[in-house]
Amino acid sequence: MARPRLDPERRRPTEAEASILATLWEHGPSTVRQVHEHLASQQDVGLTTVLKLMQIMAEKGLLARDTSVRPQVFSPARDQADVQADMVGDLLDRIFGGSTENLVLRALSTRPSSPEEIAAIRRHLDALDGGDR
Amino acid sequence: MARPRLDPERRRPTEAEASILATLWEHGPSTVRQVHEHLASQQDVGLTTVLKLMQIMAEKGLLARDTSVRPQVFSPARDQADVQADMVGDLLDRIFGGSTENLVLRALSTRPSSPEEIAAIRRHLDALDGGDR
DNA sequence: GACAATCGACGAAATCATTCGTATGTTTGA
DNA sequence: TCAAACATACGAATGATTTCGTCGATTGTC
Numbered sequence: 001m002a003r004p005r006l007d008p009e010r011r012r013p014t015e016a017e018a019s020i021l022a023t024l025w026e027h028g029p030s031t032v033r034q035v036h037e038h039l040a041s042q043q044d045v046g047l048t049t050v051l052k053l054m055q056i057m058a059e060k061g062l063l064a065r066d067t068s069v070r071p072q073v074f075s076p077a078r079d080q081a082d083v084q085a086d087m088v089g090d091l092l093d094r095i096f097g098g099s100t101e102n103l104v105l106r107a108l109s110t111r112p113s114s115p116e117e118i119a120a121i122r123r124h125l126d127a128l129d130g131g132d133r
Numbered sequence: 134m135a136r137p138r139l140d141p142e143r144r145r146p147t148e149a150e151a152s153i154l155a156t157l158w159e160h161g162p163s164t165v166r167q168v169h170e171h172l173a174s175q176q177d178v179g180l181t182t183v184l185k186l187m188q189i190m191a192e193k194g195l196l197a198r199d200t201s202v203r204p205q206v207f208s209p210a211r212d213q214a215d216v217q218a219d220m221v222g223d224l225l226d227r228i229f230g231g232s233t234e235n236l237v238l239r240a241l242s243t244r245p246s247s248p249e250e251i252a253a254i255r256r257h258l259d260a261l262d263g264g265d266r
Numbered sequence: 267g268a269c270a271a272t273c274g275a276c277g278a279a280a281t282c283a284t285t286c287g288t289a290t291g292t293t294t295g296a
Numbered sequence: 297t298c299a300a301a302c303a304t305a306c307g308a309a310t311g312a313t314t315t316c317g318t319c320g321a322t323t324g325t326c
Binding site for chain 1: 148154159213214217218220221222225231235236238239240243246248250251253255257258261262
Binding site: 181 | 312313314315316317318322323
């Protein structure tokens, strides 16, 4: 009696899956061992655990795998920006009542941002509305 | 062989729990029936399911309950801003490589923001760094 | 008070997410 | 060549999450 399965598209990665995706986005297409080495430096996790996860992700369509080489090389199947957009949108709807302003404000106040970062965000805002004031 | 239990503090609400918290933040302290009515308008979910979830959340310390009235009234036990900060921080670390700028940029490009909203965000930025340009 | 409606507790089941042992096949290097 | 090391598959265990049925208690209505 659990929740019915979600539409395969728009399926958000789980926590462990997100770690693996992040690794692949950062380092590019990688073998299981490479991903494991990176993750193991942060958390205690076994090689076969990572393998299993990546196999499942490939089945789900989250990863693409190249079986023509050995060891096999995995790459993210979805664009980083797409996944980020889905997850931000989800968070927005789930606990920010859909208010982008609230989310941005919360993000800015949660983590200290450098003046450079703030300036960069201003430029993004300018690009959105032409810099009206 | 699942993931070990997390520290009770800093425990992020699950998906279903987040929906309930959002309802309570939006409508204030509510009965199970009220929460259910609100949620049922969005998804298909049973009354006893919501009840059970809210009981569990009360046990976990996510909700406070007033048993002196009938029906009982539940309210969020943690501040909305705190939970939002935890969840944004988590998303930041998990798939944005800790870059607030990326997250903000993604949020802004994912959802159309009104000029008013953009102006409000600018004011927040000004408050952070005094409006340096 | 009798009856119906509502409330609340509880247990159990289904599914999901994560973990890893073990078994088997493949490659490498002495 | 042959063994050691590595790669991959697979199944199963475990805990977390979500679901809801059912039963007794409480409340409201006539």
